[in-house]
Amino acid sequence: MREHIFEPEDLQxxxxxHVDAPLEERFDRITxxxxxxxxxxIHPGQDWIWSNAGGIMCSMKVLHITPWEYLLFCGTAVxxxxxxxxxxxxxxxxxxxxxxxxxxxDQFRPVTFRAGEYSYLSRGATNASALGPQCWLMEYxxxxxxxxxxxxxxxxxxxxLDVTDIRTTMKCSTKLMLEExxxxxxxxxxxxxxxxxxxxxxxxxxxxxxxxxxxx
Numbered sequence: 001m002r003e004h005i006f007e008p009e010d011l012q013x014x015x016x017x018h019v020d021a022p023l024e025e026r027f028d029r030i031t032x033x034x035x036x037x038x039x040x041x042i043h044p045g046q047d048w049i050w051s052n053a054g055g056i057m058c059s060m061k062v063l064h065i066t067p068w069e070y071l072l073f074c075g076t077a078v079x080x081x082x083x084x085x086x087x088x089x090x091x092x093x094x095x096x097x098x099x100x101x102x103x104x105x106d107q108f109r110p111v112t113f114r115a116g117e118y119s120y121l122s123r124g125a126t127n128a129s130a131l132g133p134q135c136w137l138m139e140y141x142x143x144x145x146x147x148x149x150x151x152x153x154x155x156x157x158x159x160x161l162d163v164t165d166i167r168t169t170m171k172c173s174t175k176l177m178l179e180e181x182x183x184x185x186x187x188x189x190x191x192x193x194x195x196x197x198x199x200x201x202x203x204x205x206x207x208x209x210x211x212x213x214x215x216x
Contacts, residue, residue: 004069004142005041005197008092008118011071011140013202015094016116023097023134027073030096030138031063034071037198038064040183042071043176050165052155055082056129065176067145075136084127085151089143091121098135102127149173 014037018029035042042063051060051074060074073096084091084102093100095117101110102119104127113119121127123143131137141148156166187194 003194005038005064005194006069006071006140006142008094008120008140010037010197010199010202011092011138012094012116012118015096015138017202019096019115023136026096027061027136030073033202034063037201039195039198041180043179046172046176047168049168049172050156050162051152051169052160052162052165053082053152054085054129055155056080056131058131062172062176064180065145065173066180067177068143070139070141070145072139073136074139075134076131077134079131079133079135081128081130084121084125084129085148086124086126087121087141087143087151088123088147089141089145090123092118092140093121093129094118094138094140096136096138099132100135100137101130101132104128 011034014030014033017033018026021029031042031044035044044063046062048059048061051058056076057080058074058076060072062070062072064071075096075098093113095113095115097115100113100119102113103110110130111119119129153166153169156162156169
């Protein structure tokens with residue numbers, strides 16, 4: 001069984017540590033903390049990229065990606081809604097700012113998530129997702145990441161026809177996957193194990209972690 005780098009509860013704690021920071025500084029502060037905890041597995045300095053998937057238009061900034069995990073910021077300044085997709089991976093959307101609402105076909109009222117809380121979408125499940133104005137998320141996926149690319153790029157290929165976004169997304173994803181592969185090769189050559197995350201940097205913080213709620 002493949003060993004994963006991230007745990008959703010730890011990522012949630014990182015976000016909660018910074019929910020009181022000004023929005024313009026929040027992403028940098030979260031990224032700095034993630035880099036301190038997870039080291040070179042976090043890749044700061046990536047560009048914000050348009051993302052169109054399932055009818056939801058937002059911008060995203062990738063922090064980490066491998067064939068079995070990804071971590072990124074995503075969100076919208078004006079609001080957007082659409083289909084979650086049905087994936088061969090689990091998804092956690094931790095609210096950094098604003099309000100996320102979801103519902104399933106048999107629900108008549110939305111489930112609402114606010115800053116510091118997260119929505120969980122199990123493998124093979126779906127929901128309708130509505131990102132309110134100025135809703136920003138940190139999204140973590142665990143599972144078959146390559147299988148998610150057709151959904152993630154489908155609207156750009158068949159609707160917006162934005163070749164620039166497609167090219168930029170693939171370039172960024174390939175670059176960060178290669179960076180992770182290099183780290184793995186260097187560890188194998190040196191015979192060293194992957195360093196454990198410095199979780200003491202976040203677990204010592206006095207943060208009340210909100211109970212997770214599943215959106216599907």
